[in-house]
Amino acid sequence: MNFLTPLFLLGALAIAGPIIYHLVRRTTRERTSFSSLMFLSPTPPRLSKRSRIEDLLLLILRCLALGLLALGFARPFLRQAQIDDPTAAQPKRMVLLVDQSASMQRSGVWASAQERAGAVLRRAGPADQVAVYLFGRQATPLVSFEDWNRTAPGDRVALAVARLAAVTPGWSGTHLGNALVTAAEALAETEGKNLPGPRQIFLVTDLQAGSRMESLQAYEWPRGVELFIEPAKAASPTNAGLQLVADAADSSRAVDAPARVRVTNATESKREQFKLGWTRAGTGAATTFVGAALDAYVPPGQSRVFTVPLPAGVTGLEQLTLQGDDETFDNTVYFIPPLQQRTTVLWIGGDVAEDIKQPLFFLRRALSDTPRIGIQVVAVAPGAALLPNDVAASSAIFVSENVPAATAGALRQQALEGKTVVFVPRSAAAAPTLAGLLDVPTVAMEEAKPANYAMFSDIDFKHPLFAAFADPRFSDFTKIHIWKYRKFDAAALPNARVIAKLDSGEPAVIEIPVGRGRVFVLASGWHPEDSQLAVSSKFVPLLWSLLELGGGIATVPTQYSIGDSVGLRSADAATQVRTPAGAVVSLTASAGEFREAVQPGVYEATGLAGSRPQRFAVNLDPNESRTTPLSMDELEQLGVPIARTAAAATETVASKTVLQGIETENRQKLWRWFIVATLAVLLIESALAGWSARKASLRTQEVAP
Numbered sequence: 070m071n072f073l074t075p076l077f078l079l080g081a082l083a084i085a086g087p088i089i090y091h092l093v094r095r096t097t098r099e100r101t102s103f104s105s106l107m108f109l110s111p112t113p114p115r116l117s118k119r120s121r122i123e124d125l126l127l128l129i130l131r132c133l134a135l136g137l138l139a140l141g142f143a144r145p146f147l148r149q150a151q152i153d154d155p156t157a158a159q160p161k162r163m164v165l166l167v168d169q170s171a172s173m174q175r176s177g178v179w180a181s182a183q184e185r186a187g188a189v190l191r192r193a194g195p196a197d198q199v200a201v202y203l204f205g206r207q208a209t210p211l212v213s214f215e216d217w218n219r220t221a222p223g224d225r226v227a228l229a230v231a232r233l234a235a236v237t238p239g240w241s242g243t244h245l246g247n248a249l250v251t252a253a254e255a256l257a258e259t260e261g262k263n264l265p266g267p268r269q270i271f272l273v274t275d276l277q278a279g280s281r282m283e284s285l286q287a288y289e290w291p292r293g294v295e296l297f298i299e300p301a302k303a304a305s306p307t308n309a310g311l312q313l314v315a316d317a318a319d320s321s322r323a324v325d326a327p328a329r330v331r332v333t334n335a336t337e338s339k340r341e342q343f344k345l346g347w348t349r350a351g352t353g354a355a356t357t358f359v360g361a362a363l364d365a366y367v368p369p370g371q372s373r374v375f376t377v378p379l380p381a382g383v384t385g386l387e388q389l390t391l392q393g394d395d396e397t398f399d400n401t402v403y404f405i406p407p408l409q410q411r412t413t414v415l416w417i418g419g420d421v422a423e424d425i426k427q428p429l430f431f432l433r434r435a436l437s438d439t440p441r442i443g444i445q446v447v448a449v450a451p452g453a454a455l456l457p458n459d460v461a462a463s464s465a466i467f468v469s470e471n472v473p474a475a476t477a478g479a480l481r482q483q484a485l486e487g488k489t490v491v492f493v494p495r496s497a498a499a500a501p502t503l504a505g506l507l508d509v510p511t512v513a514m515e516e517a518k519p520a521n522y523a524m525f526s527d528i529d530f531k532h533p534l535f536a537a538f539a540d541p542r543f544s545d546f547t548k549i550h551i552w553k554y555r556k557f558d559a560a561a562l563p564n565a566r567v568i569a570k571l572d573s574g575e576p577a578v579i580e581i582p583v584g585r586g587r588v589f590v591l592a593s594g595w596h597p598e599d600s601q602l603a604v605s606s607k608f609v610p611l612l613w614s615l616l617e618l619g620g621g622i623a624t625v626p627t628q629y630s631i632g633d634s635v636g637l638r639s640a641d642a643a644t645q646v647r648t649p650a651g652a653v654v655s656l657t658a659s660a661g662e663f664r665e666a667v668q669p670g671v672y673e674a675t676g677l678a679g680s681r682p683q684r685f686a687v688n689l690d691p692n693e694s695r696t697t698p699l700s701m702d703e704l705e706q707l708g709v710p711i712a713r714t715a716a717a718a719t720e721t722v723a724s725k726t727v728l729q730g731i732e733t734e735n736r737q738k739l740w741r742w743f744i745v746a747t748l749a750v751l752l753i754e755s756a757l758a759g760w761s762a763r764k765a766s767l768r769t770q771e772v773a774p
Contacts, residue, residue, distance in 0.1 A: 071146055072143040072145050073145075074144050077142035077144075078143050080135070080138065080139035081136050083139070087131040088128065124761060127754060130751075130754035130757065137746050137747040138743070138747045141741075141743030141747065142740070145734075146730065146733050147733075161266050163199045163200070165189055165190065165199060165202070166249070166274070167202070168243060169203040169241075170205045170242060170243040171693045172398070174398040176305060176395070176396065177302065177304030179237070179238050186230075186271075187233070201233065202251065202255075204248035205242065205243065206247070208247060211233065214255075240631045242281065242630070242632070243281065243692070244280075245282050246280075247284050249270070249282075253270065253290060256268040256270065269294070272296060274301060275696070276300055278695040279696070280692075282703070282704070289708070294710075295712040297712050300698075307335065307338045307340055307394070308395070308399070309343060309393075310691070310695075311390075311399060312333065312402065312689075312694065313330055314329040329374055331375075331691075332372060332373055333371075333695070334372070335370070336370040336697050337697065338370075341366060341369060344364065344391070344392040344393055345363040345390075347377065347383075347388065348390040350386075359383055361380070365391070387403055388401060388403055398693075401669070402686075402689075403670055403671050403687065406627070407625075409441060410625060413459065413463045414447070415465070416449065416467045417450075417468045417472060417480075418468070418469035419469075428603075436613075454476075465488070465619040466483065468506075469494065470495055471498055471499040471501055474505055477502050477505025481505060484584060485585065485586060489586055489618055490506060490587075493595075497514040497515050497516050500514035503590065513561070514556065514557045516553065517556040519573065524551065525551075525570070526570055528546060529568040536614075543607075549607065550601050553593065553599055554571065556575055556592070559576045559579050563581065564581055565581050576592060577593065578590070578591055587618070628686055628688070629686070629687045631689060635666060645676055646672055646674045646675075647672065649671060666687045669688050669689055670687060671684060671686050672684070
């Protein structure tokens with residue numbers, strides 16, 4: 070028997086009252102008539118026993134009434150088989166997501182995560198299905214549902230715990246959105262497989278503010294999938310991070326310019342004084358600086374940018390280190406200065422290089438070297454043979470005069486293979502060269518000289534060649550006067566596209582695709598004899614756009630983040646990449662990307678096109694330094710329903726037991742029978758007490774006469 074309010078059983082202590090009452094021995098009230106008492110001295114009656122219970126049956130009835138009354142107020146009930154929710158007995162399908170990003174390397178975080186994950190696994194029942202995923206940039210299964218089901222029920226938890234113990238945090242960023250979507254999709258696949266039990270996701274993470282959740286913005290969370298968060302706590306909230314402030318790809322910054330870095334200090338940090346400087350590659354954070362170190366003062370919750378110059382006379386420095394921080398996982402960045410890219414432009418024409426009236430003179434000045442790009446202009450006479458090396462190295466080919474048919478055929482072959490050929494005829498006599506480039510019998514071309522001058526009137530600013538001038542501030546071409554040009558019928562050329570016209574309606578610039586490459590035809594040259602284009606501010610951007618379209622000035626990045634794909638131009642032989650740990654990864658000749666940059670440091674690729682090694686640096690995702698805890702409201706705003714933790718679920722089970730007890734007691738109502746029994750006992754006691762009193766009265770009356 071169970072009691073809903075067991076404290077009322079203390080009322081049974083009132084049974085002591087009747088017992089004490091019956092144990093109290095009162096002086097007898099009986100009187101006996103005697104003739105004379107004058108010669109007797111008063112003597113109190115002697116008792117044979119100091120305490121003697123009289124009327125035992127009355128005492129029992131009175132104690133029984135009090136006991137029954139206490140039992141009735143305690144609301145007793147007989148416990149029955151527990152009736153659970155039908156879904157409670159169904160096996161659960163769970164996905165355990167364990168954060169393996171770089172921020173989990175903080176002191177105490179990974180140990181806390183393993184403890185939390187182990188506790189979740191031990192709560193799994195024999196019929197439950199569990200999968201364990203590790204996530205950083207992507208979520209990867211550590212224990213799949215198939216692995217769990219193939220293992221004996223008694224060994225499943227040990228299998229998952231052992232595999233978790235064998236892994237350590239990595240270096241990737243925290244892409245929390247991708248991980249949650251992967252886990253939700255894995256559970257959503259079971260919706261139509263006759264598995265009606267609960268579907269739950271247990272997320273073990275430090276839940277840092279730098280977690281990326283963009284994937285959740287357009288994702289509709291599946292119904293019935295619950296998310297439980299098991300936070301992993303860090304031993305100390307202090308953390309300062311170091312990130313490289315990279316320049317844009319089109320920046321004109323010098324190769325030997327000082328490096329710029331950003332130091333970010335956490336809001337809860339207890340430190341604000343740091344040291345910043347160059348260290349030797351491969352050494353840890355607690356090492357000696359090379360050259361003078363900078364004093365970096367960064368208050369908690371703020372970030373500041375510092376310029377760190379290279380020490381004079383020291384080479385081979387590729388690592389910047391921050392000292393004075395408790396957490397060192399994000400205190401090192403690797404820096405590879407951008408290399409100057411070399412490219413070649415081939416000019417075919419009879420120009421004199423230093424003649425200020427010739428197109429070649431302006432071409433050389435416009436395509437001068439920059440800190441990022443070095444351009445070599447190779448001039449070849451129209452009738453000279455083309456050198457294979459010059460043709461192969463060129464990113465763009467300019468033709469200004471008529472060339473032999475063999476040369477025109479060779480240039481067409483280069484266009485078919487992807488090169489850009491720019492045809493800028495000095496006169497209409499160069500029409501046979503254009504016919505050879507396009508592989509057509511003839512091209513009709515004639516000289517045209519307007520009465521005054523011609524202008525650009527209709528330009529397609531959506532084309533990549535003129536896209537740089539699309540802004541209204543730069544789209545005015547009316548100040549460029551054209552003194553003479555070549556007239557031709559663009560409709561007669563195969564697949565020709567007019568991207569600029571003159572005010573006379575004649576084509577000024579046309580584009581003709583040839584194989585994987587293209588041929589641009591300019592009706593007028595840029596030298597003073599033809600037009601004012603060379604002295605215009607539009608001339609230099611226009612030539613650089615032509616080089617970009619030919620792929621000749623594609624910037625080769627030297628800075629990447631963990632997990633980025635590194636583009637490599639493979640040579641015929643296999644490309645090899647040496648990692649910071651010294652391992653060598655071989656890529657096939659057809660592979661154009663390196664996807665195994667999973668460790669921060671400096672990588673070196675050999676066997677590339679041009680046989681020049683390519684060095685690049687890989688650093689942490691800057692968001693990993695944002696270790697301030699993330700508010701759960703941000704997840705809920707993205708449509709992710711967050712359930713209570715397992716501890717709260719245990720309290721829910723206890724509450725359910727109490728509610729079931731109340732329901733059972735209300736259904737049985739045993740307290741009514743105890744009240745009825747109490748009333749019956751009191752009636753019997755009252756009747757017996759009255760009978761005893763009457764009997765004693767009669768006995769007294771009989772003695773009195």
